[in-house]
Amino acid sequence: MVASRSQVADVAANAFRRSCLMARISTKEELRRIIAEPRPATRVKILDSLDEQSIEFLKRCPFALVGTTSADGTVEVSPKGDEPGFIRVEDPKTLLIPERVGNNLAFGLNNILDTGEIGIIALVPATGETLRISGTAEIHDDPELVASLSSLGKPALLATRVRIKHCYFHCARSIVRAKLWDPKAWPAPGRISFGKIIAPRIGESEAVAAQIDANVEGAYTTRLWQNT
Structure with missing residues (x-):
């Protein structure tokens, strides 16, 4: 009996699914056979608080991507942008992020209430390196605090206080490959x-x-x- 086109397609699809399952990386050992362990110097750059360079970087930063996790494990990433230095360094272990007007979905803020987990990638235009920060977060509405985070005369709606667990600069390779800051490539x-x-x-x-x-x-x- 000659197989129909649909039967042939089903066989091919099943074979493809099996090959995908066989190729799936499911253990850290399998992962490290492809992605080598980092050099010791790479691990050394991971700090538990901000250093002088990272503080200066945040003073120039007008844009960041903020990741949060819900109680059911759903991850959200929200863009945050304002005047350079809008992410305030309260001390080398603590940041303040102002909440401005937006779409009111508040996914990230709800996630902070759920789990308190946060991750940040801070960017500075024309700079290839990015600053990665992970830690815990809490939300505040103290009038003096949100007023201190004003921009163009507008106080913040809320303030997210971030307690840093670790932070480090990520090298510029991805930015260079993307030609992100090269106007000729836009x-x-x-x-x-x-x-x-x-x-x-x-x-x-x-x-x-x-x-x-x-x-x-x-x-x-x-x-x-x-x-x-």
Whole structure:
């Protein structure tokens, strides 16, 4: 009997799935057969508190990616951006991150309430190295504290206090490979249409999609500091 195309496709798909399972890395020993152990000098750079270079780096940092984990293990990463130095160094073991207006989903803040775990990658434009920080976090709303984290006359909504467990500079290889800070390598500017995402899912027309996009544009300009 000659196999049908669908049967052949099923056989091929099953074979592919089996090969994927066979190739899956499931132990640290298997991993280290491919990824060598780091040099001793690489481990030495991992610190339990900020040093002079990392403090100066944070003073110049206008943007960071903040990772958190929920009670069920779901990981979220949130972008945080503001004036350079917006991540305040309270002391070499402690940071303060201001919470500004945004989309109100508050996934990261909820995760901090769930687990208190946090990870940060801080970036400085035109600098290849990044600063990685891991630790625990708690949320504060003390009026004097959030006022001290004001930007352009606007106090922070909340303050996230980060207790550092470890921190270190990550080398620039990924930034160099991506040509992230090379303007000649950048694609043409683009814009995501939130209207195209939202309008069809609430049963609305293209006209409503355009209104949504116009509202988003306003949030980027005239309403940058408002939650509406």
